């Protein structure tokens with residue numbers, strides 16, 4: 038919405054009247070109960086020090102794709118890209134927290150030694166940084182340079198994932214001979230610090246070929262031509278987060294192709310974000326989300342498996358519910374909440390007598406609203422698709438004979454394009470959307486209280 042309105046920022050000024058809480062005693066007793074385990078968590082200090090990179094070796098499980106999604110780096114190599122002992126040799130972190138957060142895992146990083154001594158860099162989380170700089174751009178464990186890249190991207194207003202994924206693609210096109218130095222202002226592009234810094238500036242200032250890249254995926258594909266789209270890994274014009282479904286086909290990687298807010302804004306968080314989680318962990322997560330027996334039966338209908346599309350549909354709603362309540366998505370906060378605590382907090386704060394059913398509809402309403410807005414601007418099922426590269430095998434960087442292909446979550450069978458289409462069918466059916474168009478039906482929009490959007494879509498001729 039902000040992009041299409043050319044809106045750069047929204048400033049909220051603090052009012053003077055405060056916030057009225059309907060039942061402050063009850064509200065604070067729930068908050069205190071939730072806060073105690075957060076404050077007493079033996080991992081709290083580790084969360085504060087490492088943020089989402091806590092347990093980076095676990096994140097690295099299965100490896101990460103790189104070289105424009107044509108190879109993957111094994112987990113042992115990826116795990117070495119965050120070594121706190123080395124990281125904090127030249128960097129000092131001052132911890133920062135969002136208002137009221139008892140953890141505070143964000144930070145200001147001061148580089149205190151070396152070429153970039155004196156630089157201060159504000160960081161919310163380092164996961165996107167490690168994927169985009171250390172892995173995609175091969176900067177490796179040079180932490181100071183990685184932070185300088187992140188800071189420069191922020192100052193230019195560039196999305197670090199989008200920028201590095203596009204640069205990685207152009208380098209791949211150059212290696213394949215599709216793009217030459219004639220296109221790239223006489224410069225040979227390589228994955229290194231100087232190239233990254235130079236091209237951030239060229240894109241931000243729209244200089245030469247930087248002007249082409251500044252157009253984003255669709256614009257650059259149209260300008261370059263020559264079949265370059267075959268190697269472009271984007272979903273609806275945005276780079277995927279960092280999940281490659283050939284490494285882990287789970288709700289997060291499936292949702293990268295569906296998310297109405299853009300591929301990298303993944304909401305389908307679940308225990309399956311890590312590979313090969315036992316089925317009972319997935320089941321317990323569904324139970325925590327207060328799913329109905331029918332929903333559970335559908336998700337776990339096939340023995341020893343779970344349905345990725347149907348789980349995606351429910352974990353998306355769950356994410357939307359707790360973020361609508363202002364609850365942080367990071368594990369150390371989110372895991373302390375369950376449906377009951379969220380419902381009781383909401384009732385204590387507002388004094389509104391909301392039923393469980395209505396409460397559970399909140400997330401579904403958000404997802405339907407986002408999808409309906411997407412439909413108005415022209416997106417539909419035709420845009421929900423896996424990039425072509427994801428149907429090809431991916432080679433281990435050190436041994437091209439070791440390959441991974443697209444399989445189900447437990448790696449019991451390979452998935453074909455037809456299997457993926459069937460999963461989209463299951464997803465739209467599970468959501469109560471039109472399977473042919475992927476657009477919410479009138480009945481569904483009315484059911485979740487979006488009568489006005491139903492009227493709008495009908496007026497546009499998008500639904501009956």
Ligand code: SF4
Pocket residue numbers: 133134135138139140141142143365366367369370
């Ligand atoms: S609310 Fe979340 S993002 Fe903010 S400091 Fe706490 S854990 Fe970090």
